[in-house]
Every structure is written in C-alpha cells, then in structure tokens.
Amino acid sequence: MSTGTEKQTCENLSRRNLLKGAVLGVAGTAAVASGGWALSEAQAKSCPALKWPWPYEKLDPAKTAEIAHDEYYRLECGASLIYSVFSQLAEKIGDPYASFPVEAFAFLGAGVDTWGTICGANSGENIVTNLIIGPKTNGVELGRLMGSEIMQWYCDTALPDYVPKVSKVKAEIPKTVSSSPLCHVSVGVWMAAAKKPLGSPERKERCARVTASVAYKTVELLNAWKDGKYVTKGVFPAKLYHIDAQGNCDQCHGTNVPSPPMPEKTVKS
Template sequence: MSNENIQKTSVSRRQMLIGTGALATGVMLGQLGGLVRSAAAKGGSTEKWPWPYKKLDPRKTAEIAYNEWYRVFCGGAVINSVVQQLREKIGEPYTSFPADAFVFLEGGQVGWGTICGSPAGANIIANLIIGPRIAGAHEGHQIAADIMQFYSETALPTFKPASPRVSTKIITTTSDSPLC
C-alpha cells in the first residue's frame, strides 16, 4: 500500500497527537492570563519578548492543527494552529514568522524518531509568546517542561475532530517518553 493510501485509510498516534498537542497548547496559553504582557511589535525586532498575544479558542486551535497535519505534519501543524490565528488577530511579528519552516519536526525530526514534533512545536510557541529563559522569562521554560511531561504521561489522543478524515477507531496510548 502506498504512503498516500495509508494516510487516507488510517490514523497514526502521531496524527491524532497533533490535535491533542494544539489543544494542550491552547489550554495552557489560555491559562497564562497575567503572565503574558502586551508587547508592541510594530516593525521591531522579533527577538523582543514577550510577543503580543490574544486568547485563542482551544477547540478551534485543535481543529486547525488537525487539518494542518495533512499539509505540514506534527510540529508544523501545532505551530501553524497558533500562528495562523495570531496573524489575523495581531499581525506582526506573527505575519513575518516562517511557520512552515518547521515542517522538519515531522516524524521526530525529519523522520529520525527523536523528540515528537507536537510538543516541540508547542514549546516553540510557548517561547515565542512568553519569551525564552535566556531572555529572563522563566515561565516559558516551565511551561515547556510541563508540555513534555503532559505528552509523556497522558493517554493520547484526547482530541476528537469535528470532521474526521478517517473512520478508523483511534486507540489511546501513553508514550512514557517525549520521543516520536
């Protein structure tokens, strides 16, 4: 069976984790409240944190991630599910952010089966919005650690798409590691 036919007839754990990863990212970012400070990013440096943020609907974010998986796969789908919406709601610096460049996160980093692209993509988003630890934003580092723990310890997937692309019953599993 060709890879294209496999994608049309079955859903892997990886595919369904995309929606779950985006949902988890949306929920975590939705809880940030006072941690996210407003930043003006009008033509300024993209290395100035925190980036501006407006609350996103976790369900919509998960649906976008699920559908984006079929285009840019794991990490790219998680990143695009947030960046697409913030481009519309905020504009810069998200408009200039090369979200599709993260397609390499698929398959545990270009198919190597290392760190799963879903939590890696969620960690990239957390560091963009909150700022990296090296810029003084320790909360982003802690959220990234929480994302890795959630991914490793949670029976996934938990996300159920409104319009699934396949009818296969999805089995949940716990990875016990952050690997793809």
C-alpha cells in the same frame, strides 16, 4: 503592533549594531542581553520579533485543535502545531506572527527528518511557548517550564484525547500512554496497540489528533498565563537525574540503569 517604519528601523539597527558585538561573538554584553541581536534595550523595543513577551490574545482551544488536526496533513506535527496558534494570532495581531516562517519547521515531523527523536508536537509547543513568553536570556524561564509541563502531560496522558469534527478515517483510533516525549516510542507504542503500520491512514490520523490534543493543551495554558493565573508544574529533569533525561529510565535501560558521575562534594576555588 508594529508599523513598516519600525520594521525598517529594526533591520537597519541590527545591521549597524552587529559590527559592535554579535558577529564578533562577544556574548553577555548589555547590548546583546536585551534582544535577539546586538541591540540596546531601546532599540530592541522597535523590533517586534526580538522583544518578549510577544503580544498574545486568548484563543479558543477547540478551534486551535481543529486547525492543528487539518494542517497536519500538509505540514506534519511540528509545523502544524505552530501554525494552529500563529495563524490565528497573525489574523488578530499581525507581526511578529504574520512573518514567522512556520512552514520551514515541517522538518520536525516524524521526530525530525523521520529519525523518531522528539515528537514534533512537543517541539512545536515549545517553540510556541518560548516565542510568546520569551527565552531565559530575557530573564524568564516560564516559556521553557510551560514547554516542559506540556511534555510531562504528553508522557502521562492517554493520547489522542481530542476528536476532530471531521476525521480522515472511520475506524476508532486507540489511545495509548507513551511515557516518553520521543516520536519513536510514542508512535511505536501506538502501532503495537493498534496493529497498524506507519503508512496507514489510521496512524496518520492518530498523529493528527495527537497534534490537535497538544495544541489544545498549549492554548489552555497560554490563556491561563494571559489571565495571570498560570502556576507552572514544569520542572527541569536534569536537576533530578544529574543528566539530561526523560525520567523513564527503565524504558531503555531495563533494570540496569547506569549511575551518572556525580558532582564533587568539595567546592573548588
């Protein structure tokens, strides 16, 4: 855990070193590679938020899911998922969790600004796994692969599969399989099955429980990772489809799936 002195060092160092590289857009230097900014490896070690992996202690998946469910009604899906994990780690560990601006990620709700793109629970779990395990610039792909594994599970699973201790509605909440990580598809499939409008208490409770379900899954995998027992099932779909893609091609294209331009077989010098 950091001290106040370390934090002040972090800021001072980053401001001094930015002149050397970051602001000038000099990518890939030895200094940049070690941290979030243009810090040497030794310097970056004093900045708790810029050093990976972030310290992690195993959490109770059910307790995490309860927090995610309850906070959904204040922060929506994306930020409540982050909050469910980081609020507990802030209490156990302190920084970098305590000073992370979770609430600013409320915009992730409803698929970003209500545009129905990626479900906020999927955005939130990727933020959590990548902040804790670390980014590819730190030499690991595992945060991203765990995020991808959870998205595939989200697509394949009848959700919500978590029932909170205290529900906001009395009616039963149907479970549906989205086959997509997108909010529009996930919510649309559920609305069609449940015959409930977007603004209904049932739809909101459904999304609160979906967020709780994803939070539960995320902590299960992070706990396995902490124990050294996590073997990823995550993949990068672009390697399979030759385009950044979900893999559920016929859900939008019907039977007329276009073929992307393929790589040339001859290697250019």
